[in-house]
Amino acid sequence: xxxxxxxxxxxxxxxxxxxxxxxxxxxxxxxxxxxxxxxxxxxxxxxxxxxxxxxxxx
Numbered sequence: 001x002x003x004x005x006x007x008x009x010x011x012x013x014x015x016x017x018x019x020x021x022x023x024x025x026x027x028x029x030x031x032x033x034x035x036x037x038x039x040x041x042x043x044x045x046x047x048x049x050x051x052x053x054x055x056x057x058x
Contacts, residue, residue, distance in 0.1 A: 005041050008033040 011026040
C-alpha cells in the first residue's frame with residue numbers, strides 16, 4: 001500500500017489578481033509545489049512497491 005502525501009491545495013479564485021504583474025504568481029508557487037508533490041509521491045509509490053516485492057519473495 002502506498003503512502004499518500006498531502007497534495008497541495010490550489011489557490012482560490014480570488015487569490016490571483018489576473019494582472020500578470022506578480023512575480024511569482026500564486027499559481028507559480030502552486031505549480032512548483034505540485035511538481036514537488038508528484039515527485040515525492042512517485043518515490044513513495046516506488047518504495048512501497050519495492051517493499052511489497054521483497055515481502056512477496058519471503
